[in-house]
Amino acid sequence: MGSVRVRPGRIQSVSLPITRLVTGADVDLPVRVVHGREDGPTVWIDAAIHGDEAVGVEVVRQVLAGLDAKQLRGTLIAVPIVNVLGFMNGDRYLPDRRDLNRSFPGAARGSLASRIAHLFMNEVIAKCEVGIDLHTGSDRRTNLPQIRADLDDPRTRDLARAFGAPVMLHAKLRDGSLRYAARERGATVLLYEAGEAWRMDDWAIDAGVAGVNRVLARLGMVEGPDAPEEPSAVSYRSGWVRARGTGMLHLESKLGQRVVKGERLGGLFDSFGKRVRLVHADRDGIVIGRTEAPLVNSGDAVVHLAEIRDDDGADRVVEPAEVLSPELSGDHGG
Structure with a gap:
């Protein structure tokens, strides 16, 4: 990851350079790699692509707290805050008002949003086969815990079921989104929506943590947690x-x-x-x-x-x- 090599059975934090502030301070993309001792899938989880979405950051923290690299099969790459500049200001967008989730796959010499997207694609998504993108509602809206994904794809649907959110919604891919760019690279992606922007809704966090752990169990990376009491309701419209x-x-x-x-x-x-x-x-x-x-x-x-x-x-x-x-x-x- 970047210039850092993470050995099997180890957990290591990595900072990937993004830009430099006017003060001279560096802004980095924070990444934590949990490299299991045994072979298995490589999965990423990310949050705060929109800088006002705090629920997913806490989901990532709790998932990491429950993992042991010596027991994990495969590798988990966790990025709790993708839009670092927006998150520090509680702002959904980047300083140039661009939406990071409309800037993928990005370009090395493009706008700030495009450069962050390019960095994320090459350092994280390119290494993974499955990803979970964590979001909340926007513009004073709150969402029931739900998975949005391509339910017509058998593997995606299987992992969406495993997540166990109350609802799983078939959602078309949107050009410029992380989900679209990752699918173009061959990754299976689930998008989790729950709670309200810039709030720590415990019920949304709990459902997210349980769902991520169920997906990791479905992939054989961890021992299986309890299955949801009822299957997810399915919606195509x-x-x-x-x-x-x-x-x-x-x-x-x-x-x-x-x-x-x-x-x-x-x-x-x-x-x-x-x-x-x-x-x-x-x-x-x-x-x-x-x-x-x-x-x-x-x-x-x-x-x-x-x-x-x-x-x-x-x-x-x-x-x-x-x-x-x-x-x-x-x-x-x-």
């Missing part, structure tokens, strides 16, 4: 219900709640409490995301619904109580 007016938003729907088309999800009110509009579900499905913004304008996305399918009887619709514990099923986004 989702969409946001949008506000049809402007007002103060009072949502009644909770993350993980199963709703039917036409069901009331909440309402919009003016500053004196007069109801302006109701918000209704536009499809049957599960609430996998919702805005936490108190004020919304006409056309703003307010509730994300995933339609659930049962392919062969193996996937079951998840009831709200089975997705989140009672203390998490309320308005936890503040």
Whole structure:
């Protein structure tokens, strides 16, 4: 990794140079390599490609804390903070306002975002066959723990099932994203979404840690943790219900709640409490995301619904109580 050689049975931190600040201080990409004593797959986990996404950083920390290189089969490459400059400022983007997750595979002589993407591709992804990309909701949105992946690919679907999130959503590849660039290199990639930006949502962290460990177990790298109590609900289609007016938003729907088309999800009110509009579900499905913004304008996305399918009887619709514990099923986004 870079100029460092990590021997079998060892854990080592590596700093990969990114740039230099105006103060003369160097900015490096922090990487930790857990090189197992026994042969096995090489896997990466990363977080904070968007600098305001803190949940994944804690997921990486807890996963690393539970690993022993002498017992591990294969190698885990962990990058807890990819967008170092954004993370230090609590900013989703880089200083030049570029979105790092639209800059892959990057170029050695491109923009700052392009150079970071190029470094990550060549030092991390090029060495791995499987990756888990950790994210949270953005723009005052919170997400139910979910895996987004190419569910039409058998190996990807198998690892998504092993992760055991409440929902796994078939998501098309987006040009410029890490997932797209890694797939072009032949890697199998899972994208984990959970929680809200710039918050440490314990329920999102716990689900992420358990899921990553299950994937490592599925790959034969560690001993298997407990399987999820229920299989993930499967969705091939989702969409946001949008506000049809402007007002103060009072949502009644909770993350993980199963709703039917036409069901009331909440309402919009003016500053004196007069109801302006109701918000209704536009499809049957599960609430996998919702805005936490108190004020919304006409056309703003307010509730994300995933339609659930049962392919062969193996996937079951998840009831709200089975997705989140009672203390998490309320308005936890503040």
